[in-house]
Amino acid sequence: MKYTEDHEWLRVEGDLVVVGITAHASEQLGDVVFVELPEPETVVAKGDEVVVIESVKAASDILAPVDGEIVEINEALVDNPGLVNEDPTGAAWFFKMKVGDMAQLDDFMDEDAYNDLVG
């Protein structure tokens, strides 16, 4: 698993990258009550806002961590946004991306580095 400074986690699954938010991020957000997902087959550039998360406290975005194409979204989150708090690193993945150049992932943090960041 790789981690971004925006508190996203990335997991490589074959030629796809699965994206979610960390347990630390879900705790900071508080109870999630609404998730808006992108359309599948959307081509995105690193830094694009692709997901909107609303918690009881505030709205926040998930940014595309790398360039690529959204190929699958987790519809379960639309009906059950609370999954983001219950199982942030498992059942509550947000989307899967097809990424042309997997080397884009090289610069992200590993688990130890991320844990140091959120300390």
Added chain:
Amino acid sequence: MADLLRTGLHDLHVELGAKMVPFAGYEMPVQYPMGVLKEHLHTRAAAGLFDVSHMGQVILGAPGGVPAAALALEALVPVDIAGLAEGRQRYAMFTGPEGGILDDLMVANRGDHLFVVVNAACKAADIAHLRAHRGLEVIEITDRALLALQGPAAEAALERLVPGVAVMRFMDVATFGWNGAELWISRSGYTGEDGFEISLPEERAVEFARALLKDDAVAPIGLGARDSLRLEAGLCLYGHDIDTTTSPVEAELSWAIQKVRRAGGARAGGFPGAARILGELAGGAARRRVGLLPEGRAPMREGVEIFAGPEGGAPIGTVTSGGFGPSVNAPVAMAYLPASLAEGATVYGELRGKRLPARIAAMPFHPTNYKR
């Protein structure tokens, strides 16, 4: 948070695992480990204990006693205070010269004085406002904490500690004793639920809170759930849903202005902004505070602009409070909209560049549960 004030319950909040945030100059618990959503639902299902000691507690007297103090206060609020019976409490608001609202408050007649509770963020200004007014003796209470115990299990939980409170009705006030401490209790609150507000000596507050929390039905509740509870109950938050630009009539608070203070009443007018407020009571206001039920699940929060149609046009209003209502299980909001728009009409809130429909709805969004 070095410059922030602390309430007498600060260390207890920290011990209970609260996340502390700055609020109105105080360091206050926004949530406990249970989290905002569950704290909200717990209050509606059982009982929630809130520390509201940051709010201002003020005693008002006058050389002529309570009747004189009541008449003097009536010069600052459009509310019937002289007719407030001993042992009763009433909602009021300080109005400004243009008919806006300077703060909202609760006024109780405690027999030998009036007891007033005002918002934390406004208390310094309110006290200066009261002191600048002739005929009132103003004592700011700084050595008493204020707790709120709210929810359907509040009565049983408080009755166990303070026998006798169960017979109180909504908006009654009375004095009780608890292990030598004097409690000033009102049957009221800010959640839409039955419940109590308890003023007590600060040095006894932690002990009293712990005694309440021993009851399995009682959980500590933070400011986050206090906000979602009052929003579902359709209650205004000062500085957001009401302020110096909104009149009580626009804010749909006309119910708080009794007949005796209206045109034709025995003590009609005589409060700041009377010309505008009495005019609006007679002829209506151009805009009014309404409830909004956004379609779908995306909350429309404070600041979201409201439009008449799905495209084009200028905004017709702005959301003043909004969020997710855990008991409604849907987003809820309040906004000021043209009075011509009827309940049931669809308007559009602009979220992230997209206009999403919302229906104008009656408030409260969640039925209130007062013991009348």
